[in-house]
Amino acid sequence: MWLLVRQPESGIMNSKQPIGVFDSGVGGLTVVRALMERLPNENIVYFGDTARVPYGVKSRNTIEEFTMQIVEFLLQHQVKSLVIACNTIAAVAYKRVQQMVGNMPVLSVIEAGAQEALKVTRNNHIGVIATNTTVNSNAYARAVHAHNPDTRVLSQATPLLVSLVEEGWLDHEVTRLTVREYLKPILADDVDTLILGCTHFPHLKPLIKQEVPHLELVDSSITTAEATAQALAAASLLNTSEQTPDYRFYVSDIPLRFQTIGERFLGRSLEQIEMMRLG
Structure with a gap:
């Protein structure tokens, strides 16, 4: 069953809203790391679907359904752009995500x-x-x-x-x-x-x-961060605030090794991790 995803209304996005980044698991944190380095002023909300990884063995319909659930969750956080930090999702559901969010910038690895x-x-x-x-x-x-x-x-x-x-x-x-x-x-x-x-x-x-x-x-990860910077600049959505950026990390499960692997991928301590089950 498809979820009803609200379409962003034109003109409501502003530069201080966060970038939404999502992945089927923990690997997308390498993209988050690149975004932090390339766009140090940006707020970021990350979702990793660690309870349902790997996506690679699942059907196209299942991947699209899971993706819609994640995008709906990120839209609730008032993101101004979406970064698909998972090659499997990008390969299967990129166009579907674009259709879901209208004119919001959507970047794909x-x-x-x-x-x-x-x-x-x-x-x-x-x-x-x-x-x-x-x-x-x-x-x-x-x-x-x-x-x-x-x-x-x-x-x-x-x-x-x-x-x-x-x-x-x-x-x-x-x-x-x-x-x-x-x-x-x-x-x-x-x-x-x-x-x-x-x-x-x-x-x-x-x-x-x-x-x-x-x-x-x-x-x-580096090329996606650069593409995100260019897309935000083109949409006049770059955050120029000098306030300390807010980083939030959500996962659908917290496996025993998640903290160790996640911090290795991110290159820094993982703070503000919350578990959020979808579907």
Whole structure:
């Protein structure tokens, strides 16, 4: 059953309202971290659906329904823009979110990553590493080809890397060998640019760079933060207040390791965490 989502009325948004960021779990905190660094004046409300993660094994209809519930929750917090910090949600429900919120700026890790990859590639051969669902959706290839249909995109599913990152094995030999194995088909295709198509993967940048120093790495958390800054500026919604920003974090469950993993992803202490069950 679809929820009835209120449409934002034109003219009610103001610069001091928060940015709404959401993810299927904890990985989206890498995007929050990038937003904090790029837009230090902005208030942020984050929702991670930790009770129902992973989304990658769920049907399209279920992902869309869960997404609508999250967006409705964030709209209740009077957000001025939405950032989809989950590649799976962005791949499946991006257009649905846009339809739900009307003219509110909606940013997607996939669109931001695709545009940045097109800027830096020299031979128009782009590789993508991501979860199975993101790869199977072909979302990165569609996003790239929408701007340049002549670009070759090779996507590689790398499901083991999510668990390795959450385990904290960022420079472990097991992780190194796993990355090496996953990158073989991409390197055989002569790509010169690699999109890190999962919000967990920015933590592996140093290791990946050691393995393939010749590749340009596109960190979608950084590119999404930059795209958000540009979208807010275009809508005259940048917060110029010098007051200390307010950061609020909501999750649908608090697993035992959430605090440890979350603080590693965010790069600082997690404060104001509240549990909020949806649906």
